Amino acid sequence: MAKWTYSDKVKDHFMNPRNILREDNEADFHGIGLTGNIKCGDEMMVYIKVNPDKLTITDCKWRTYGCASAIASTSILSEMVIGMTLDQAYAITAKDILKELDGLPDNKVHCSVLGDKALRAAIDDYYGKNGMEDRIRTKGAKIVCECMQVTDEDIEHAVLDGVRSFSELQDMTKIGTGCGECHENAQSVMSEYIQKHFGL
């Protein structure tokens, strides 16, 4: 049989996903974070239990709607974070998840980016519920293109999907195809993300 689409690690987590949330124990968790949406093809929900004294994650469960790499990346993330402090977990990036998975095809990278976002949303949810609002660092996605409602997060996803030029970005997101006022800002946001993720 020809080589599988993904790494052995991805295959393992796809075939035997760890820490899936069962329907009956949703209420036992201290922080819940949701990211993505079904319309786009990927949606992830991360649930954490927190030791309130040490501020460490004692358990992490998840649900994911999405492809094999989305399932595997949430599964592996749930294993990575158990035992971490909230600060450590908050610092996990898409790159960290990718590394644990032994890589993903370029066009799949946006899937695994969602897991770390859902996790940060869950941590922020915990902070919010426990009077630690000052620790919340997530700022909502900022709209860059008003006409087409394209956010900085959308631009980041596009960059992670391989977009390198403004016309490619427009093909993918339709950004700046309305009034066109956002062009300059959109290009600089795009360049920032290219710099951030790929150092180019």
Add this chain to the structure above:
Amino acid sequence: MEHRTVYFDNNATTPLHPGVKEALIEGLEIFGNPSSMHGFGREAREKIEEAREKVASFIGAEADEILFVGSGSEANNTVLSLLHCDSTRCFCALSGRSGLVTTVIEHPCVLNTARDLGRKNHAVTYLSVDKYGRIDLEELRRAVTDKVGMVSIMMANNEIGTIQDIKAAARIAHEGGALFHTDAVQAVGKIPVDVRDLDVDFLTISAHKLYGPKGIGALYVKKGSPYCPLILGGHQENGRRAGTENSLGIIGLGKAVELRALEMEEEEKRLLELKNILKDGIAKAIPDTLFMGHPEHCLPGTLSVSFVGAEGEAILLYLDLAGIAVSTGSACASGSLDPSHVIMATGVPVENAHGSVRISLGRENTLDDVQYMLHHLPPIIDRIRTMSTAYRRR
């Protein structure tokens, strides 16, 4: 249940018919250039002309109306390229009628060629489809203005299997003074196709969809139709398609249609029965499913289904691990971020498009294959739904 491999992706491509394989092995001996006048060349020429006869008779055409091309995509590109012929190298310019009417559910080789025409300032109209994937003939009638040179409508859709009323569509095109092309790649070899009865001007065939080899297709060009070659060069195919003929591929295509003529009718009846068993089995075992495509006007072996809360690539890969090959309209599996344009065009919610699976049966499939699928699919869907954010049991 014992592990087996089940190929349910016959709309993507088909395995070689054993008879075709045999013909190809024999054909390997024939190396002469069919344009050569000596014995080696004449032998190759003879085989090619035999194959041409077979293809022609399979679709009710004359032999000189068939030309061999490298693929269905090439055939479709060739036909649409007539619209920008400026008559400087041939005499086919469509008297100023440079517009194209096509549909939103065409294969990418038509859609992307149409978009290219659009960029070159040709007026292109894309007909919408109903929830079953059928066009509205009245919309077509309105679209065929005196600026339209060509109407191109696929006969049967590769993803959902829906079959269009090509005879009526061709009549409407002709009444409006336009030429009519149909991409019949998914239809020829699965349902009866007669070019005289349909009265089309151009029709596209691909060998690898009917148990023939890859890299070879045929284009029917009705006698007297305007025609302009896409590939310039030698005089092959009567100057209509340059490049030394792919004799081996042509032999394979000829054998494939010969065998289809013998086997198609019985086999497609059998595939329809198998598909219905599969469909009923899925409907019974798996809640919250949506079947797509036309309930009647549909390819016998094509079943398109979507499972709420389960994403298509995950379904495909779990089935693959069980030895079953299907395809999906999910964005994840397509390499782009967009789910199937065909399923979206039928007005199905986007999450259903992401969760769509195409099961396409072929001549090698058996009842055991169907039962194997019905054994594996329900637990796979259940498993995916258990970890899905988008599904709650009732």
